[in-house]
Amino acid sequence: MKFGLFYQIQVPKPWDEESEARRIWEALDQIAYAEEMGYDSVWFSEHHFRPVWSHNSAPDLTLAAVSQRTSRIRLGVGVVLAPIHHPLHTAARMATLDILSNGRVDVGLGRTGYPYQLTPYGTQLEDTRGMWEEFAQVLPRIWTEEIVSHEGRYYQIPPRQVLPKPLQKPHPPLWSACSSDETTRTAAELGLGALVGSEGGPDKVGDVLQLHQEMQKSAKPAGGMVNNHNALMTAGFCHEDAKEIEGRGTELIGWYMDQQRERARLVWQGVDPATVPPDYQGYYERDMKLAAGPHPGDATASEVVGRGTSFCVGTPDQCIKFFESYEEMGIEQVFLLSAIGPARHEEVMNTLSMFGKHVIPHFRAKEQAQASSGISSAAND
Secondary structure, X not given: OEEEEEEOOOOOOOOOOOHHHHHHHHHHHHHXXXXXXXXXXXXXXXXOOEOOOEOOOXXXXXXXXXXXXXXXXEEEEEEEEHHHOOHXXXXXXXXXXXXXXXXXXXXXXXXXXXXXXXXXXXXXXXXHHHHHHHHHHHHHHHHHOOOEEEEOOOOEEEEEOOOOOOOOOOOOOXXXXXXXXXXXXXXXXXXXXXXXXXXXXXXXXXXHHHHHHHHHHHOOOOOOOOOOOEEEEEEEEEOOOHHHHHHHHHHHHHHHHHHHHHHHHHOOOOOOHHHOOHHHHHHHHHHHHHHOOOOOOOOOHHHHHHHOOOOEEEOHHHHHXXXXXXXXXXXXXXEEEOOOOOOOHHHHHHHHHHHHHHHHHHHHHHHHHHHHHHHHHHHHO
C-alpha cells in the first residue's frame, strides 16, 4: 500500500490578509516534510467559489511549486474539472508540469457534482457527462499524437502539433473520481484509474472497486494505456494520546461534517428542481437531505470517529487497522487529508510524523516480508 497526501487548502474564518497565503505556504512545508517521511504522492483538488472549504482553484500552479521543493513524490490533480476547461489547455499545462517534475504527474478527471462551480463558466449541467467523457478521450490523444485533430460534439480541434509533450510515455496516468455507478462504469471503460472517497464506508468502496475491476476488462483507452489502479481518499488525524483523538480529532471531523452540510446549502442555490438532469437527481436529493440536517438519528462526529470506518482518526495502531481493512478489499493507495480546516500547522505535521514513524513503516515491513516469503517459496519449488 502506498501513502499520499490530499489537499483542499481549507481556510476557516475569521480571515486576515494572510490567511490564504499562510495555508498555501504551510502546505508546501508539509509536503516537503512528507517526502522525507516516506510518503509517495500528494494530490490537490480543484474547486471554485468554495470559500472556507477549498481555496484551491489553480492546483497545477501549486503543484509546480511543489515540484521544485521535492524530488521523488508523485504529483496529482484530483480532479481537473473537465467541463470548465479545454483539453488543449489542460494538455499543455499538465505536460509542462510533468517536465518540471521530471515525470511525476498523475491527472484525475471529473465533472463536479453540482452547478455552482459550472454556471459562471457558461457550462450547462446536462452537458457535463458528455464533456467529461469526450475530454477523457481527447486528452491522451493530444499527448500521444504528433498531429492531433478532433471533431466532436463539444470540442473541435483542427490539425495541430500540440507542445510540449509530457515526459511520461505514453502519457501521465489518468484517473477519475468514482462516486456513482455510471461514472465508475464509464471511467473503467475509458481505462481510467479509480479515485474513491471513504465517507461511504467499506461497503460503498467495495462496490466501486468491484464494478471498476469488472468493467476494465473491456477497456478501450484512447491513448492505449489502461490505469488499472485505485486509491482511497480520506480525512485523518493521528496522535499517540487517545484523549487528543477523542477531543481534537472529533472536533476536526465535526468541522468537516458541518462543512459538508454548508456545501450542500450553497451549491444548488437558484436551481429549479424541475431542471435537474436525471443523472444529477441522486446528487441533488443527497444534497437537499444533507442541507436540511443534521436529522434525528444522524451519527454525531463522536459516533463517526468511534465507528472507525469512514475517516482515519486514531492512534498509529488504530490508523493501521483502518487502512488494513481497506487493503483487504483491494485498495492500493491512500490519500490523507490531514490539513482539515481548523487543524494547526503543528497538528498536521504531527499527523505526518506519526504516519512516517509508525504507519508507513508497518506496511513497508509487511510488503518486504511478503516479498521475502515469495522468494523463499520460489526457491523451494
